[in-house]
Amino acid sequence: MRIDIEDLHLGYAGRTVVAGARLVAAQGEITGLVGPNGSGKSTLLRAVYRHLRPAAGRVLLAGTDLRELSPARSARHIAALPQERGDDFELTVGEVVAMGRTPYKRAFAGEDATDRDTVARALADVGMAGHAGRRFAALSGGERQRVLLARAFAQSPDVLVLDEPTNHLDVRHQVELLALLRAQRRTTLVSLHDINAAASVCDRLHVLHAGTVVASGPPREVLTPALLAEVFGVRAAVVEHPLTGDPLIAVDHRAPADGPSAGGRGQG
Numbered sequence: 001m002r003i004d005i006e007d008l009h010l011g012y013a014g015r016t017v018v019a020g021a022r023l024v025a026a027q028g029e030i031t032g033l034v035g036p037n038g039s040g041k042s043t044l045l046r047a048v049y050r051h052l053r054p055a056a057g058r059v060l061l062a063g064t065d066l067r068e069l070s071p072a073r074s075a076r077h078i079a080a081l082p083q084e085r086g087d088d089f090e091l092t093v094g095e096v097v098a099m100g101r102t103p104y105k106r107a108f109a110g111e112d113a114t115d116r117d118t119v120a121r122a123l124a125d126v127g128m129a130g131h132a133g134r135r136f137a138a139l140s141g142g143e144r145q146r147v148l149l150a151r152a153f154a155q156s157p158d159v160l161v162l163d164e165p166t167n168h169l170d171v172r173h174q175v176e177l178l179a180l181l182r183a184q185r186r187t188t189l190v191s192l193h194d195i196n197a198a199a200s201v202c203d204r205l206h207v208l209h210a211g212t213v214v215a216s217g218p219p220r221e222v223l224t225p226a227l228l229a230e231v232f233g234v235r236a237a238v239v240e241h242p243l244t245g246d247p248l249i250a251v252d253h254r255a256p257a258d259g260p261s262a263g264g265r266g267q268g
């Protein structure tokens, strides 16, 4: 299923944060959102997983305005890993993941074999098989992250909406997660701070800057040194990754784009 975001305006308490966003998350593709802090990535994703009502514009799921679908119906199609990660669950890992099955249940119905299999597979997919009995609240940040991702997988969604899914993950788990997303071939809309990860894993990227989509397209076309300077304020060269051939953004970590000249070594 595809997602169409049409002329979307979003805000909080009357303050506009996203203005006129348009983008498509195509069926089976990984669509990335990148942009500086506060550019509106989480806000835009909240409208797709229905935590924020559009002030104007619409979000379409396979051509149907989300507002025409009941929450349970859209939850059978769209699962989210939100920014609000909830650390107050007094539940076990298995119970947290089983919450992903809620949209499929009639009131007071218990777990069936499909639920149990789906939960077990979701835990295995994120490398947390064998941890179902642990208390969620006692997990590390990265483990919690993976369990909440398993909860989204357990929802068996057509569309995954992931806000910074690699947050808290060590580099091996980041790579595993991104490889898993690619292998699943679900329609995925994901915000990422790591522009190199975004360049490797996303089919298309949309760059948000101050609440507006300022560039869209394949990573190779979007992530230019000029855009990186203008939107992110960094000096960067874009080269070819020696192992994968993906675009590799080599950021000058010594000084921002408008800072003092970064050439040469400092005086000590």
Ligand SMILES: Nc1ncnc2c1ncn2[C@@H]1O[C@H](COP(=O)(O)OP(=O)(O)OP(=O)(O)O)[C@@H](O)[C@H]1O
Pocket (backbone or CB within 6 Å): 012, 017, 035, 036, 037, 038, 039, 040, 041, 042, 043, 044
């Ligand atoms: N719940 C909220 N209430 C009021 N303002 C909010 C809320 N969430 C975000 N904002 C504001 O909206 C703007 C966009 O924030 P948002 O979290 O969408 O940006 P982001 O691109 O996801 O940022 P980051 O990269 O820092 O996570 C910011 O100015 C932020 O302060």
